[in-house]
Amino acid sequence: MTNIERPASASEVAAVATPSTSLGALKRPVASTGWKSWLFTVDHKKLGIMYSAAALFFFIVGGLEAVLIRLQLAAPNGKILNADLYNQMFTMHATTMVFLFVMPMAAGLANYFIPLQIGARDVAFPRINAFSFWAFLFGGIFLNLAWFLGGAADGGWFMYAPNSGPVFSPSHGIDFWALGLQITGIASLAGAVNLITTVLNMRAPGMKLMRMPIFTWMQLVVQFLLLFAVPVITVALFLLSFQRNFGATFFDVSAGADPLLWQHLFWIFGHPEVYILILPSFGVISEVLPVFSRKPLFGYPFVVFSGAAIGFVGWGVWAHHMFASGLGPVSVAVFSISTMAIAVPTGVKIVNWTMTIWGGKLQFTVAMKFAVGLIVLFTIGGLSGVTHSVAPSDTQQTDTYYIVAHFHYVLFGGAIFGLFSGFYYWWPKVFGKLLNEKLGTWNFWMMVIGMNMTFGPMHILGLQGQPRRMYQWTEARAGEGFFNLAFWNMFASIGALVLTTGVLLFLINIVITARNGKVSPLDPWDARSLEWMTTNPPKEHNFDSIPTISHLDEFFHRKYEEDANGQMVKVKTAEQVLKELEDNADAHIHMPSPSYWPIVLAAGLPVVAFGMIYSIPIAIFGGVIVLFGAYGWAIEPSTAPDDDFDPPATTKDVVHVG
Amino acid sequence: MTADSHADSHGGAHTSTGLSNNKLGMWLFLGSECLLFGGLISTYMLYRGRVGEGPRPSQVFDIPFTSVSSFVLLMSSLTMVLAVSAAHKGDDRNTNLWVTVTALLGATFVGGQVYEFTAFYNEGMGFTTSLFSSSFFVLTGFHGVHVTVGIIMLMSIVGIMKRSKVPGSKSETVEMIGLYWHFVDVVWIIIFTLIYLIPA
Amino acid sequence: MTTETHSTTEHGMSNAGYVRIAAILAAITALEVATYYIDLGALFLPSLLIMMAVKFYIVVSFFMHLRYESKLFSWVFYAGLFLAMTVYGIFLATFHFFS
Numbered sequence: 001m002t003n004i005e006r007p008a009s010a011s012e013v014a015a016v017a018t019p020s021t022s023l024g025a026l027k028r029p030v031a032s033t034g035w036k037s038w039l040f041t042v043d044h045k046k047l048g049i050m051y052s053a054a055a056l057f058f059f060i061v062g063g064l065e066a067v068l069i070r071l072q073l074a075a076p077n078g079k080i081l082n083a084d085l086y087n088q089m090f091t092m093h094a095t096t097m098v099f100l101f102v103m104p105m106a107a108g109l110a111n112y113f114i115p116l117q118i119g120a121r122d123v124a125f126p127r128i129n130a131f132s133f134w135a136f137l138f139g140g141i142f143l144n145l146a147w148f149l150g151g152a153a154d155g156g157w158f159m160y161a162p163n164s165g166p167v168f169s170p171s172h173g174i175d176f177w178a179l180g181l182q183i184t185g186i187a188s189l190a191g192a193v194n195l196i197t198t199v200l201n202m203r204a205p206g207m208k209l210m211r212m213p214i215f216t217w218m219q220l221v222v223q224f225l226l227l228f229a230v231p232v233i234t235v236a237l238f239l240l241s242f243q244r245n246f247g248a249t250f251f252d253v254s255a256g257a258d259p260l261l262w263q264h265l266f267w268i269f270g271h272p273e274v275y276i277l278i279l280p281s282f283g284v285i286s287e288v289l290p291v292f293s294r295k296p297l298f299g300y301p302f303v304v305f306s307g308a309a310i311g312f313v314g315w316g317v318w319a320h321h322m323f324a325s326g327l328g329p330v331s332v333a334v335f336s337i338s339t340m341a342i343a344v345p346t347g348v349k350i351v352n353w354t355m356t357i358w359g360g361k362l363q364f365t366v367a368m369k370f371a372v373g374l375i376v377l378f379t380i381g382g383l384s385g386v387t388h389s390v391a392p393s394d395t396q397q398t399d400t401y402y403i404v405a406h407f408h409y410v411l412f413g414g415a416i417f418g419l420f421s422g423f424y425y426w427w428p429k430v431f432g433k434l435l436n437e438k439l440g441t442w443n444f445w446m447m448v449i450g451m452n453m454t455f456g457p458m459h460i461l462g463l464q465g466q467p468r469r470m471y472q473w474t475e476a477r478a479g480e481g482f483f484n485l486a487f488w489n490m491f492a493s494i495g496a497l498v499l500t501t502g503v504l505l506f507l508i509n510i511v512i513t514a515r516n517g518k519v520s521p522l523d524p525w526d527a528r529s530l531e532w533m534t535t536n537p538p539k540e541h542n543f544d545s546i547p548t549i550s551h552l553d554e555f556f557h558r559k560y561e562e563d564a565n566g567q568m569v570k571v572k573t574a575e576q577v578l579k580e581l582e583d584n585a586d587a588h589i590h591m592p593s594p595s596y597w598p599i600v601l602a603a604g605l606p607v608v609a610f611g612m613i614y615s616i617p618i619a620i621f622g623g624v625i626v627l628f629g630a631y632g633w634a635i636e637p638s639t640a641p642d643d644d645f646d647p648p649a650t651t652k653d654v655v656h657v658g
Numbered sequence: 659m660t661a662d663s664h665a666d667s668h669g670g671a672h673t674s675t676g677l678s679n680n681k682l683g684m685w686l687f688l689g690s691e692c693l694l695f696g697g698l699i700s701t702y703m704l705y706r707g708r709v710g711e712g713p714r715p716s717q718v719f720d721i722p723f724t725s726v727s728s729f730v731l732l733m734s735s736l737t738m739v740l741a742v743s744a745a746h747k748g749d750d751r752n753t754n755l756w757v758t759v760t761a762l763l764g765a766t767f768v769g770g771q772v773y774e775f776t777a778f779y780n781e782g783m784g785f786t787t788s789l790f791s792s793s794f795f796v797l798t799g800f801h802g803v804h805v806t807v808g809i810i811m812l813m814s815i816v817g818i819m820k821r822s823k824v825p826g827s828k829s830e831t832v833e834m835i836g837l838y839w840h841f842v843d844v845v846w847i848i849i850f851t852l853i854y855l856i857p858a
Numbered sequence: 859m860t861t862e863t864h865s866t867t868e869h870g871m872s873n874a875g876y877v878r879i880a881a882i883l884a885a886i887t888a889l890e891v892a893t894y895y896i897d898l899g900a901l902f903l904p905s906l907l908i909m910m911a912v913k914f915y916i917v918v919s920f921f922m923h924l925r926y927e928s929k930l931f932s933w934v935f936y937a938g939l940f941l942a943m944t945v946y947g948i949f950l951a952t953f954h955f956f957s
Contacts, residue, residue: 124679193686200930201673201682227690228941235697242796247786250701250793256708257789264949265697315945319952331952635818637825677928685931689938696942700950725891732887736880739921740873840922844914851910855894856903 028636029594040594042126043540047133048112049430054137055105061144062096063503065089067496070454074493076475076486086471087154088173092144094157095177098277099184100140102415106280107136107191109422110219112430114195116531117213119204119549121542124197126592127638128190134602135187142606143180146173153177156469158266158321159240161251161259166244172613175244178237179609185230185237186605192226195219204530206549210304213529213553214297217304218283221311225272225279228315233269236262245612260325267318275314277411278378279307281418282349285371288421289353291527292368293360296553299352306345306352313342323394332391339389343382350379365525366440370421373448377413381406384459399469402462408455420447420506427513428520432536436517439509446502453495457488464488523574528556533577544585593639601629684834688841695845698797699852705789706858712787715794715858718778727770728850731805734763735843738836745832753832754816760839761812764805771802794853801849804842811835871920879920886913 029040038046069089072078081089111129115122123129146152153173155164164174199220203212240262242248249255251262290297297303319327319335327335353375362368384406388394397403420443427435466473466485478486520536533555534542551557558577560568604625611619673679706715741756775795783791815835818824824831871879890909893902919925924932950956 125683189687189690192690193683196686196934197679197682201675201677201679203674207674224937227686228693228938231690231694232697232945234694235701239701239796242792248792248796249786249789250705255789256710258704258953260953261701261704264952265701268945268949315941316948327952631814634814635823635825675928675930677930681927681931682934685935689935692935692938692942693945696946700946703950703955704953721891721894725887729884729887732883733880735883735917735921736876739876743871743873743876837922840917844917847910847913847917851890851906855890855906 029596031594037594039599040130040596042122042130042592042594042598044111044115044122044126044129045430045538045540047129048108048110051104051108051111051133051136054133054140055101055108058096058100058104058140059503060507062093062101063500065093065096067500069093070493070496072471073473073489075490076473076478078472081471083471084151084154087156087469088147088152090469091153091156091159091177092147095143095153095181097411098157098273099181100136100143102277102411102419103184103188104136104140105419106219106222106277107132107188109215109280109284109419109426110195110222113426113531114198114216114219115202116534116538116542117216117529118199118202118207119530119543119546120198120202121546121589122592123194124202125194127595127598127633128194130595130598131602132187132191132194134599135190135605136184138602138606139180139183139187142183142609143176146171146176149176158270159262160266161257161262162253164240164244164262165251175241175613176609178241178244179612180606182234182237183605183609185234188226189230192223192230195223196227199223204546204549207530207554208549210301211549211552211554213283213531214286214300214303214307215280215283215529218279218286218307221307222276222279225276225311225314229269229272229276232265236265236269239265241612260322260327263322263325264319267321268315270321271318272311272314274407274410275310277415278418279310281374281415281422282307284418284422284425285353285374287529288367288371288425289356290553291425291525292363292365292371293357294363295356295360296528296556297352298355298358299348300552302348303352306348309345310342313338313345317342320389320391320394323391324398336389336391340386343386343389346382350375350382365424366435366437366444367421367423367425367525369441369444370417370424373444374414374417374421377409377417377448377451381409381411381413384409397462399467400462401458401466401468404468405455405458405462408451408458412451412455417447420444423506425525426531428524428536429531429534430537431513431517432520433513433517434520434524435509435513439505439512443502443505443509446498446505448502450495450497450499450502454492454499455495457492457495461485461488461492522578526559526574528553530554532574533558533581535578541589541591544582546586547581590639595633595636597629597633597636601626601633604629678830680830680834681837684837688837691841691845695797695800695848698793698800699848702793702797702853705793706853708789709791710788712791713778713781713783715790715853718781718783719854720774720777721854723770723774724850724854727767727774728846730763730770731767731843731846734760734767735840737763738839742829742833742836745829748829750819750828753828754819757812757816757832761809761816764809764812764839768802768805768809771798790858797849797853801842801845804845808835808839808842811838876921879916883913883916 029036031037031040038050041047068081069086072080072086072089111123111133114120144152149172151171151173153159153169153176154171155169155174155177159174159177162168199212199216203209209217239248239250243250243252249257251257251259253259286297286303316338317335319331320339323332323335357372364372384402388397388403388406424435424440427433460483464479464485466489473485473489475486478484522536523532525532530547530549531538533547547554555574555577558580559570559572559574561571563569604622607622607625608619609622611617611622675682709715737756737760741753741760744752744756775798778791785792785795812835815824815831819828886909890906890913893906893909898905918935924935
């Protein structure tokens with residue numbers, strides 16, 4: 001283990017020691033710098049950064065897929081993508097954005113910030129944490145290999161039967177899709193067990209559940225949703241794989257099957273999934289809004305319980321995705337009502353956020369802009385969602401661009417804006433530098449304008465009758481008048497380019513900030529929650545001494561106290577608060593040790609998957625890797641014995657490491 | 659009081675709830691497994707009457723045989739709990755004994771499944787014969803794989819204990835495997851009743 | 859606010875107690891199998907389901923020790939179980955499985 005001790009004297013230098021062995025042959029990784037320290041790390045902060053970087057990469061991939069779609073639909077008789085490629089493009093765009101961008105980005109933020117927000121030094125199962133990241137990465141890459149091996153999945157991200165079967169989708173694309181999602185599903189499930197255990201078991205003294213930051217609370221609900229939803233899609237994906245690869249007929253009507261079996265299983269997962277996508281962003285802005293309104297969050301318990309309510313009721317609405325599938329009037333009526341019900345807890349949150357801002361001393365930093373943007377844009381998306389809940393009107397809307405408008409408002413305007421708010425808010429904490437606010441403002445406005453230009457008209461396009469998943473439209477179908485399909489499609493496609501520019505500005509912002517960005521002060525936003533009670537970036541062990549918590553917004557209450565007139569006045573600076581922790585630093589801090597086994601075990605999974613598509617011996621070989629990894633992991637202690645250590649990078653903070 | 663994850667000198671873990679991380683993690687995992695097996699059981703329920711040209715459940719199921727193998731699995735839960743009990747007392751010899759017996763009983767069960775499925779196949783009920791047969795084999799197959807993974811874990815823990823290479827608490831490790839094992843048994847309790855004993 | 863975990867054998871049963879439980883489970887299993895051969899009419903399904911539920915509860919509560927553990931474990935496990943029963947029950951209901 002990395003055993004960090006307080007230096008007895010500043011000039012003490014560590015003695016050299018040898019790493020221990022696992023399985024007698026492999027030595028335990030010990031590097032603390034360089035690429036090996038990233039490859040074998042179990043540190044939640046490094047893993048969080050890797051999750052987020054990978055997710056950002058996939059965001060760009062998914063974005064390019066979207067741009068191609070919009071270029072194809074900008075004009076009639078589009079020639080950029082043929083029908084087959086178009087099907088692959090919208091399938092992979094959605095799959096990439098949902099599974100390879102939003103989910104892992106939220107996981108990255110959760111990984112980095114949950115331990116810091118609850119006063120812990122790492123998560124409950126650090127090696128499982130590392131495994132989850134590598135499994136996600138390998139699964140995401142595996143999914144996309146199909147592009148180069150005969151064509152990507154082309155059945156839509158919801159993969160309805162019979163399009164998903166071997167008859168209509170003979171290439172291996174869907175096999176890569178199904179198996180790739182199984183791998184990322186394992187990552188999510190392991191992550192859920194890990195983070196729930198972390199939040200319940202590793203809080204600092206005094207950190208009662210109702211003193212936790214909302215971001216952590218929302219993530220806790222998300223992890224429970226993942227825990228229970230991922231197994232359902234696991235079943236569905238297995239049935240699909242067995243049909244495609246072993247001749248089973250689970251969704252084959254001619255064999256007497258019911259294609260609705262797939263739809264139900266998919267959406268029982270799929271609806272909780274959309275709450276998995278949005279709740280983290282709700283959590284982010286619940287942190288950002290109070291800080292930049294100089295006010296505590298309005299109605300903290302209501303925000304907590306409405307989050308839990310959304311998680312709970314979200315299980316009872318799935319068939320609203322199936323209103324036009326022939327369910328029958330009773331089922332439709334039941335799910336229509338439950339869908340209306342779920343608007344209520346979301347509305348509660350909107351009220352609470354608005355009341356937080358109301359009467360506050362507002363500072364419109366970029367993070368704040370994105371947070372307010374979420375409130376506005378998500379509300380628009382929520383309102384169109386309410387119109388879907390009315391089953392008769394949904395029957396007209398379903399499978400049209402009206403639905404596409406709805407979910408992009410809630411996912412882009414909601415989930416993605418929330419994530420961007422988090423980027424600008426937490427960048428100084430993670431990297432010690434502030435993203436450029438001027439460029440960020442341009443980033444924000446380009447994204448707002450681009451988003452509304454792209455998805456706003458889709459409400460109209462949908463009601464004008466443009467169906468989803470249609471690779472081309474013609475002049476004959478464009479309708480009459482000036483503001484017809486032709487006009488709005490072109491408008492939306494231009495909007496997509498504006499949106500792309502906005503995203504590009506963000507990427508440029510990252511680069512120029514890395515090159516010569518403004519170094520951040522310790523507490524740039526005068527923030528409220530515990531993750532800010534650390535250095536920028538935090539030390540490897542997060543807190544020199546674990547603080548005892550006596551308030552919600554503990555960090556705020558250490559800086560501010562009520563004076564005789566009942567006003568909050570600053571009594572300590574952030575530096576002073578941090579110094580208190582440093583002065584009481586723990587003498588012995590045991591951190592979990594890096595390990596090879598998580599990445600080894602994760603690497604076996606795509607090999608198994610590859611073998612299942614092409615050749616069983618390869619799958620068996622993959623299975624051997626998995627078993628080897630599992631066995632090595634099982635006999636390795638989570639923290640290495642005391643004579644393991646890394647040479648310290650500097651002698652400044654950590655001198656005798658060993 | 660530090661909230662880090664290593665066991666302290668008293669042998670207990672310092673956690674906010676006072677509960678072991680491993681145990682909480684295992685119960686969360688078992689909760690999620692309910693959704694997995696629930697999906698497979700529901701698929702079977704939907705398709706159990708769709709036999710096409712193939713045999714019906716009542717034509718192939720051998721209730722006496724399956725009752726015996728169910729009993730075997732049930733008894734393996736008893737031996738598992740005796741193993742955990744021995745582990746808590748620090749009795750390595752009896753722990754290894756009961757763990758091995760549990761693995762053997764589990765292997766007997768799996769052997770019985772293999773025999774049963776081979777018999778079904780010979781009676782014209784293959785994996786792809788009908789929707790009933792596909793969903794039956796997927797459900798019982800998944801269960802059988804879970805049992806097999808359990809047997810591997812049981813044999814591994816015997817081997818690892820014999821070489822004194824258990825990291826962390828031996829009794830907790832045996833207990834965790836025990837929880838998994840009992841859950842797999844409990845899933846079979848449901849499968850045996852719903853699939854075998856209730857006529858389609 | 860951190861608490862130490864206690865050894866779970868505080869509430870553990872004796873081996874003889876476990877054997878008794880196993881005998882009860884075996885007896886219920888025998889009764890279950892008997893329903894296959896005896897005509898119980900309308901009582902068949904409810905009695906079988908009750909016996910299944912009782913066996914489930916006994917294994918989970920005693921063999922898996924859930925009865926003696928923190929309520930949190932019961933909550934997370936039974937939450938999964940009841941969620942599964944509800945969601946899949948509704949699913950089957952939309953296929954008119956129960957009518």
